[in-house]
Amino acid sequence: MSKAISMYAASVPPIIRSLTNLRSILEKAAVYADAKKIDPSVLINARLYPDMFPLSRQVQIATDVAKGSVSRLAGVEPPKYEDNESTFPELLARIDKTVALLESFKSGQIDGSENQTINLPMHDRTLSFEGLPYLLDFVLPNVYFHVTTAYAILRHNGLEIGKRDFLGSID
Amino acid sequence: MSKAISMYAASVPPIIRSLTNLRSILEKAAVYADAKKIDPSVLINARLYPDMFPLSRQVQIATDVAKGSVSRLAGVEPPKYEDNESTFPELLARIDKTVALLESFKSGQIDGSENQTINLPMHDRTLSFEGLPYLLDFVLPNVYFHVTTAYAILRHNGLEIGKRDFLGSID
Numbered sequence: 001m002s003k004a005i006s007m008y009a010a011s012v013p014p015i016i017r018s019l020t021n022l023r024s025i026l027e028k029a030a031v032y033a034d035a036k037k038i039d040p041s042v043l044i045n046a047r048l049y050p051d052m053f054p055l056s057r058q059v060q061i062a063t064d065v066a067k068g069s070v071s072r073l074a075g076v077e078p079p080k081y082e083d084n085e086s087t088f089p090e091l092l093a094r095i096d097k098t099v100a101l102l103e104s105f106k107s108g109q110i111d112g113s114e115n116q117t118i119n120l121p122m123h124d125r126t127l128s129f130e131g132l133p134y135l136l137d138f139v140l141p142n143v144y145f146h147v148t149t150a151y152a153i154l155r156h157n158g159l160e161i162g163k164r165d166f167l168g169s170i171d
Numbered sequence: 172m173s174k175a176i177s178m179y180a181a182s183v184p185p186i187i188r189s190l191t192n193l194r195s196i197l198e199k200a201a202v203y204a205d206a207k208k209i210d211p212s213v214l215i216n217a218r219l220y221p222d223m224f225p226l227s228r229q230v231q232i233a234t235d236v237a238k239g240s241v242s243r244l245a246g247v248e249p250p251k252y253e254d255n256e257s258t259f260p261e262l263l264a265r266i267d268k269t270v271a272l273l274e275s276f277k278s279g280q281i282d283g284s285e286n287q288t289i290n291l292p293m294h295d296r297t298l299s300f301e302g303l304p305y306l307l308d309f310v311l312p313n314v315y316f317h318v319t320t321a322y323a324i325l326r327h328n329g330l331e332i333g334k335r336d337f338l339g340s341i342d
Contacts, residue, residue, distance in 0.1 A: 003285045003303040010181055014307045048219070048327040114174045127341060132174040136185045138341055144315035145337055151316075152323045156219040166316055170298065170309055 007073060007114060008107035011135055015066045015143055016102050021168045022062065022147045023095045025154060025161055030088040032159050040088055046153050055153045059091045062146035063098040069139040070102050072118050073131055074109040178244060178285060179278035182306055186237045186314055187273050192339040193233060193318045194266045196325060196332055201259040203330050211259055217324050226324045230262045233317035234269040240310040241273050243289050244302055245280040 003009075033040045047054040053061070060083050071078035079101065085091045113131035120127040120134075129138065151166050164170075174180075204211045218225045224232070231254050242249035250272065256262045284302035291298040291305075300309065322337050335341075 003301060005176055005178055005181060005285055005303055005306075007176055009303065010176060010307060014311070017308060018312065048323055049329070052326060114176055129341075130174060132176055132180065135176075136181060137188060138338065140185070140311060141189065141315055141338055142334075144312055145319050145322075145334065148316050148319035149323055152219055152320060155223060156327075158220070163313075163316065167309065167312055170300075 006107065006111045007131065007135060008105075008110035011073060011110060011139065012070060012102050012105055012107075014140070015070065016099050017168055018143055018147050019063065019066060019095050019099055019102075021166055022059065022150060023092055023099075024168075025151060025159075025165050026059070026088055026091055026095075028161060028165070029154050029159055033088075036158075041086070043154065043157055043159075044086065044088070044091070046157050048149070048153055048156060052149075055150055056085055056091060058146045058150040058153065059094065060085065062143055062150070063094055065139060065142045065146070067098050067101055068120075069135070069143075070105055070110065072120070073113045073116065073135065074105055075113075075116070177278065177282045178302065178306060179276075179281035182244060182281060182310065183241055183273050183276055183278075185311070186241065187270050188339055189314055189318050190234065190237060190266050190270055190273075192337055193230065193321060194263055194270075195339075196322060196330075196336050197230070197259055197262055197266075199332060199336070200325050200330050204259075207329075212257070214325065214328055214330075215257065215259070215262070217328050219320070219324055219327060223320075226321055227256055227262060229317045229321040229324065230265065231256065233314055233321070234265055236310060236313045236317070238269050238272055239291075240306070240314075241276055241281065243291070244284045244287065244306065245276055246284075246287070 029043055030040060033043055044056045045054045068078040081094065085094050116131040118129045118131055118134045120129065155161060200214055201211060204214055215227045216225045239249040252265065256265050287302040289300045289302055289305045291300065326332060
């Protein structure tokens with residue numbers, strides 16, 4: 001079937017894919033903690049440097065960017081999540097509800113959003129983007145940044161995963 | 172000016188942007204090594220786990236994926252690089268030649284490549300993709316994976332950078 005790139009094609013499916021890969025990595029981490037008698041909270045609170053965010057926050061931000069970006073491209077208000085996950089099952093559930101939200105969007109709600117004005121509330125100001133640079137320069141790098149950092153935290157803590165776990169099946 | 176997503180818009184400019192951000196991060200790392208009297212090779216050979224690749228290799232792979240992917244989408248043979256960089260100036264030069272290569276492609280060479288067959292030689296076999304999933308599921312996550320890992324290695328080694336350095340200027 002002939003494929004064509006579009007704002008939907010470049011956002012919803014790749015973001016779902018990355019979150020699904022993150023989910024599998026977290027499942028492996030939970031099994032690893034159990035097998036090695038490591039308290040799961042040790043991994044969930046692990047970080048690569050004292051002033052970096054821990055694993056749980058990396059998962060929260062990756063899903064935040066995912067739910068916020070797709071909602072904004074579709075012109076709807078993103079749902080609020082409480083950011084209170086502190087166990088592997090809770091982090092997996094957060095990914096699941098984010099993926100379910102993303103799956104609820106139809107391509108017609110996202111396609112054509114290249115020039116749409118996106119207002120992004122930050123702590124101290126509101127950033128304004130057009131849809132295309134928002135997706136390509138902010139959303140995708142941001143999602144991959146936090147999923148990769150989650151991967152790196154777990155890899156640094158001895159979990160035996162490889163880039164294939166991050167990319168997912170590619171053949 | 173009205174923007175539209177395309178295979179070119181979703182590949183060449185964001186990849187150049189990410190490599191340029193990586194370049195700035197490496198420049199900060201070189202300054203940091205100098206200021207702290209750290210042998211630059213300590214940072215260049217740093218890794219997050221014994222069987223992970225060091226910083227130099229992360230930069231090499233990020234640029235490899237960049238030059239290979241854009242060349243393949245344009246239907247031309249990617250140039251070969253020697254993978255022998257062992258200093259910050261050499262890593263910066265590698266990024267510069269990759270960015271110069273990417274800048275040499277015109278949108279007409281990349282646009283419309285969604286259904287083009289991309290053959291990707293691996294160590295033991297050749298993967299075959301269509302252009303669209305190649306870009307979205309393999310190339311972009313791969314570039315961001317290695318740039319983020321380079322960032323994480325340096326952050327773990329005390330370099331004071333933040334996500335803004337990874338994303339570049341967003342306003």
